[in-house]
Amino acid sequence: MSQAFPFSAIVGQDEMKQAILLSAVDPSIGGVLVFGDRGTGKSTAVRALAALLPKMRAVEGCAYQCDPDEAASVCPICSAAAASRRARRVPVPVVDLPLGATEDRVVGALDLERALTRGEKAFEPGLLARAHRGFLYVDEVNLLEDHLVDLLIDVAASGENVVEREGLSVRHPARFVLVGSGNPEEGELRPQLLDRFGLSVEVSTPTDLPTRVDVVKRRDAFERDRAGFCAQWAGHDARLRRRIVSARERLPAVRVPDAALEQAARLCMQLGTDGLRGELTLVRAARALAAYDGDAEVGDAHLRRIAPSALRHRLRRDPLDESGSGVRVARAIDELLPA
Template identity: 70%
Template sequence: MTAPFPFSAIVGQDEMKQAMILTAIDPGIGGVLVFGDRGTGKSTAVRALAALLPPIVAVEGCPVNSAAPEAVPDWAGPLPGRMVTKPTPVVDLPLGATEDRVTGALDIERALVRGEKAFQPGLLARANRGYLYIDEVNLLEDHIVDLLLDVAQSGENVVEREGLSIRHPARFVLVGSGNPEEGELRPQLLDRFGLSVEVASPRDVETRVEVVRRRDAYDRDREGFVKKWAAKDAALRAQIVAARSALPAVKTPNTVLHDCAALCLALGSDGLRGELTLLRAARALAAFEGAAAVERAHVRAVAPSALRHRLRRDPLDEAGSTARVARTVAEVLP
């Protein structure tokens, strides 16, 4: 396995990077949806993030990466019980994955050969405590997406089939990426992602040149390039770890609550999920920046990511929801 592209070496795409860092600080924000053109570094960013995150401590051999021997599910069988450090799991969900592969199912091998009924964990088990990445999420079968979002929200995967009854924790951050040219996502599903980001190829030539230069340097000498950026990545990792521990202490003044509510009202976003996500994301950002309390500036900075996918579609508005959010933020939160 070669070293992934360093997170801090990604040129531009600040909103995408910010959204990913926020979910790393507070996984409760929910997933991130990244929509944009091909070749804008969506996959690169997800893989880079995994390498950036601090490793997790888990029971050796545990299929769901349990943090303590007591938490290992009984179907996992006897384990040595040693603890190991491993990188934050990032599991790729291929398109066309069957429900069996996602949730886990009867182990066909053991059923055939030994006639035993045993559970074979699926991708959701492997993604526990980590990230589940779906490239081209808009092309994924609807029933799989429903299932994923359901599990992502409840944090638990329940399998009831073929006489098996199994439940195991499945807490992960869902990261979906896609290209809107190839198909849209149903609004119900959009709404379930915590943050959504639109990425585009950089328009200005100098930035593009810089992207190409860095990528080329990386392709030619991976170790050297990663080493060159290691210090920056380490600093960012330290900042994320510090933010995680600071998060519970971040204060949320009433004025900020009012700001969130006013913004959501003005935008006419459906439901209360928008406000909650907005608040959590703003709090995570405050923790990341080392602030003691959430301020209006934090709300303003995360508002586009937290709200743009919750607006009612207006077929006449060619400017798109991003512009609408920006306009409303400027009006409501001067």
């Protein structure tokens, strides 16, 4: 497997990196959507995440990488073998979902080799099984076929994949953080899937000379000597990894006072977001940010920093306001949460 570009070596794109790191601290925030120009580090950041994340405990030999410490959410095989199962440390999965993937490849299907050679009906897990407890990455997510979009919406909502076909009836856990990237010029994302992303960030091509030069220098150094470049940044990635682990441990103790909840609700009311998913995501993301920063309590500063990512994709289009959603969120923040 080729070495991924180090996460800590990515130049700029601070909002994107913040969103990805917070989703690693608290997966309940939901997925991350990254929209922007080509060649701005979208897929690089997601693939760098795989090497950055600390390893997780999983049941040895389990195709779904079940957590041995969560008896209520294991697959039927692990549940039946509770007394004999052993745990080991495995990398957190970051699984690519190609645009051309078939439904069988995504959800799983009949294991044809075993069916033909042994006459057995056995289930061959798909990409959703591999992504359980990790990240499912869809590049050019706005070009994904409609039937796969519907499938992802169902599984993301239930946390479970149900396969009933070819004489098989299989149900297994499939909880993952959905990460999508794309170029808005190539098409919009369906609203039903857009709402399933907890955070949405916009990236653009750097416009200042020093940043552009730095990006080219680092990428060129990486391509010429991948091992040496990764070794150079290994210490920076290790510090980030420790910070993620500390934030996860600190997260349950972070307080969200009523004042912060009221500010989050006011902000969503001011922007006219539909439903309450905006408030829930904003509060969860602000809590994760506080834990990542080492703070004991969520305050206005945390809400200010994360609100654009949590709310910009939840706004209705206003025919009387030609400004973009990011500008509307910034105006509301300045009015309700002045620095």
